[in-house]
Amino acid sequence: MATCDDYGGGYDFKFADGDPPDEYQCHICTLVARDPQQVSCCSNIYCESCLDTLKEKGQGFICPTCRSSLEGKYFKDGRAERGIKSLKVYCTNTDSGCQWMGTIKDIDTHLNNSCTYQLVPCTNGCGEKIRRSTLKKHLTDNCPERIVNCQYCNRKGRYRLITSSCHFDDCPDLLIHCSNEGCNEKIPQHSLESHNETCLKAIIPCEYNTVGCNFTMKREERDKHNEESIKHHLDIAMKKIDALQLTNQVFKLNEYTEKKKR
Ligand SMILES: [Zn+2]
Ligand SMILES: [Zn+2]
Ligand SMILES: [Zn+2]
Ligand SMILES: [Zn+2]
Ligand SMILES: [Zn+2]
Ligand SMILES: [Zn+2]
Ligand SMILES: [Zn+2]
CATH class of the missing domain: 3.30.40.10 (Zinc/RING finger domain, C3HC4 (zinc finger))
Incomplete structure (x- = not known):
C-alpha cells in the first residue's frame, strides 16, 4: 500500500x-x-x-x-x-x-x-537549512546574508554584496594594482588618478614635445632622456625659432605690401 x-x-x-x-x-x-x-x-x-x-x-x-x-x-x-x-x-x-x-x-x-540535530531554516533568510546546533556559527561566519564590514572601506553590508563587484566597483579604498608596467604598488581606488600623476613607471611624453620631440618614456627616465638629448632638443628648438621668425617676416612683409597698396 x-x-x-x-x-x-x-x-x-x-x-x-x-x-x-x-x-x-x-x-x-x-x-x-x-x-x-x-x-x-x-x-x-x-x-x-x-x-x-x-x-x-x-x-x-x-x-x-x-x-x-x-x-x-x-x-x-x-x-x-x-x-x-x-x-x-x-x-x-x-x-x-x-x-x-x-x-x-x-x-x-x-x-x-530543542533537538540540536534538527535542520532549521536560516533566520537571515539565505534559504539554507542548517542543523540547529550550528545555526549560530552559520549566522556569524558563513551566511551569505550576514552583515559584515568591507575590509577596505569599512562600510557595512551583506557579505554577498560587500565582497562582490556590487560594492567593489564603488569601494573607494579597494586596493588596486597600479597598471603601469613595472610598478608593483597597490593603490586605493580613489587615489589611482593622483598616483598616476607621480608614478615613476607611468609613460609620459618628452617635455619638449611642443617643439617637436615625439619621444615617450617612463617618468623615471625623464632626466636621463633630457641629458642625452640636449643637442637634439636644442636643434629642434632652433628650427622651431627659425620657422617662427620666417612666419613673422612673411607676416611683416604682408603688412608692408598691404600698407603700400593704400
Ligand atoms: Zn493513514
Ligand atoms: Zn468499513
Ligand atoms: Zn532530536
Ligand atoms: Zn544563512
Ligand atoms: Zn569597501
Ligand atoms: Zn604606479
Ligand atoms: Zn625629448
Missing part, C-alpha cells in the same frame, strides 16, 4: 517499545494513524488526512475495508488518539546522533525547540 508522506498520512516513526498495536494502524496508509477517525461500518481507524484524500479523489467515498459508504459515518476516536500520542518513539534525527526518546505527544516540541 502507498505511504501517505506526500499528503500527511500517519506517523512514520521508529517506535521504542516494538511494533505499535494493530488497532492504531490506519488501514489506508498502514502507518500509526494521525488524528485517528473510527468508521462506524467496521470500526477500523483511519488518519483524518487519509480520509480527506479519499474523499477528494471523488471515486466514491467508501470504506476501503468493507466497501460501505463513509459519508457522515465516522468520528474522532479520542481513546485511540490518547493511546497513540502516548506511544514512545525515537527522535527522527537518531541517525544523525540524537539520543532523544519520548512520546508522540512531545516529539514536535522536541524537534521545534
Whole structure:
C-alpha cells in the first residue's frame, strides 16, 4: 500500500517499545494513524488526512475495508488518539546522533525547540537549512546574508554584496594594482588618478614635445632622456625659432605690401 508522506498520512516513526498495536494502524496508509477517525461500518481507524484524500479523489467515498459508504459515518476516536500520542518513539534525527526518546505527544516540541540535530531554516533568510546546533556559527561566519564590514572601506553590508563587484566597483579604498608596467604598488581606488600623476613607471611624453620631440618614456627616465638629448632638443628648438621668425617676416612683409597698396 502507498505511504501517505506526500499528503500527511500517519506517523512514520521508529517506535521504542516494538511494533505499535494493530488497532492504531490506519488501514489506508498502514502507518500509526494521525488524528485517528473510527468508521462506524467496521470500526477500523483511519488518519483524518487519509480520509480527506479519499474523499477528494471523488471515486466514491467508501470504506476501503468493507466497501460501505463513509459519508457522515465516522468520528474522532479520542481513546485511540490518547493511546497513540502516548506511544514512545525515537527522535527522527537518531541517525544523525540524537539520543532523544519520548512520546508522540512531545516529539514536535522536541524537534521545534530543542533537538540540536534538527535542520532549521536560516533566520537571515539565505534559504539554507542548517542543523540547529550550528545555526549560530552559520549566522556569524558563513551566511551569505550576514552583515559584515568591507575590509577596505569599512562600510557595512551583506557579505554577498560587500565582497562582490556590487560594492567593489564603488569601494573607494579597494586596493588596486597600479597598471603601469613595472610598478608593483597597490593603490586605493580613489587615489589611482593622483598616483598616476607621480608614478615613476607611468609613460609620459618628452617635455619638449611642443617643439617637436615625439619621444615617450617612463617618468623615471625623464632626466636621463633630457641629458642625452640636449643637442637634439636644442636643434629642434632652433628650427622651431627659425620657422617662427620666417612666419613673422612673411607676416611683416604682408603688412608692408598691404600698407603700400593704400
Ligand atoms: Zn493513514
Ligand atoms: Zn468499513
Ligand atoms: Zn532530536
Ligand atoms: Zn544563512
Ligand atoms: Zn569597501
Ligand atoms: Zn604606479
Ligand atoms: Zn625629448
